[in-house]
Amino acid sequence: MKQFRFLVYGKDERQRCLKEILENRGHVAKNAEESSAGFFDAILLPLPETETFFGKIKEELVPGQIVFGANFGQSVACQAKEKKITVVDYMKADGVAEKNAVSVAEGILAEAICAMKENLCGSRCLVCGFGRCGSRIAERLAACQADVDVFEKEDQKRQAVEAAGAVWRPHADPGAYELIVNTVPQPLFTGQVLSRCKKEVCILDLASGNGGVDLESCKAYGICAKRCPGLPARYAPKTAAKILADVIEKEMDVRKKGE
Numbered sequence: 001m002k003q004f005r006f007l008v009y010g011k012d013e014r015q016r017c018l019k020e021i022l023e024n025r026g027h028v029a030k031n032a033e034e035s036s037a038g039f040f041d042a043i044l045l046p047l048p049e050t051e052t053f054f055g056k057i058k059e060e061l062v063p064g065q066i067v068f069g070a071n072f073g074q075s076v077a078c079q080a081k082e083k084k085i086t087v088v089d090y091m092k093a094d095g096v097a098e099k100n101a102v103s104v105a106e107g108i109l110a111e112a113i114c115a116m117k118e119n120l121c122g123s124r125c126l127v128c129g130f131g132r133c134g135s136r137i138a139e140r141l142a143a144c145q146a147d148v149d150v151f152e153k154e155d156q157k158r159q160a161v162e163a164a165g166a167v168w169r170p171h172a173d174p175g176a177y178e179l180i181v182n183t184v185p186q187p188l189f190t191g192q193v194l195s196r197c198k199k200e201v202c203i204l205d206l207a208s209g210n211g212g213v214d215l216e217s218c219k220a221y222g223i224c225a226k227r228c229p230g231l232p233a234r235y236a237p238k239t240a241a242k243i244l245a246d247v248i249e250k251e252m253d254v255r256k257k258g259e
Helices: 013-024 050-060 074-082 096-115 132-143 155-163 215-221 231-235 237-257
Strands: 005-008 028-031 042-044 066-069 086-089 124-128 147-151 167-169 179-182 202-205 224-227
Touching: 005 013, 013 028, 013 231, 013 237, 042 237, 050 066, 050 074, 066 237, 074 086, 086 237, 096 132, 096 179, 096 202, 096 224, 096 231, 096 237, 124 132, 132 147, 132 179, 155 167, 215 224, 231 237
Parallel strands: 005 028, 005 042, 042 066, 066 086, 124 147, 124 179, 147 167, 179 202, 202 224
Antiparallel strands: none
8 A cells, every 4th residue: 555644733642543553553643833734745634624734734735635524514615626635524435424424423422421411311302403413323322221202204214213122202392311422514492492491401413504492591490401523533533533544545646546
């Protein structure tokens, strides 16, 4: 396998592990503080702050480089095209989103156990959304013998929800739960909705963008709530880094063979 040169941005544990893994596989990997971006074959931006970092370093990039990150917006794609730079979205690579969802689900369990005042076992839990992350979270909560409901509008997901050990709910009473996990990037939990929640409820918001939970209202009502971005980097950094490293090597080999 050809040796490549990588510049790693970000200081979270996943990025640190990614640098170490690539070095162990025979590549050159440097922290961003150690060198200039122009000397490297590829730039490795952190998740979930890819766009922020891209904006800071775009002037340092040179034609022909590959920039790895996640959830690149259209503006980044346009800027990259103008500079003749290739951007690669980790989450669009085969299997990455699914593998990442496993780490997210385990991270949510850790967050819940630390924040809740009761055991997960026997607790009533609500998972909003049954996509990649929501489905894994529901499965693991059910495995902990929690009483799990899934708020999901799509009737065709009902069978999959039940197979995960949960109950499909097209409507749900937020006041019935000790734990609520939101994965839907819409303002589901407004002040009015939160006013109906139990005071001891724990709300964990995984939704992208601005999330789906009004954290200011949670604070006003004395509800334990938090945004939970970047869980794989915190709870399974080595596993998360290996997933990214596999994508990077595969992508670099394919592109270099095509030159």
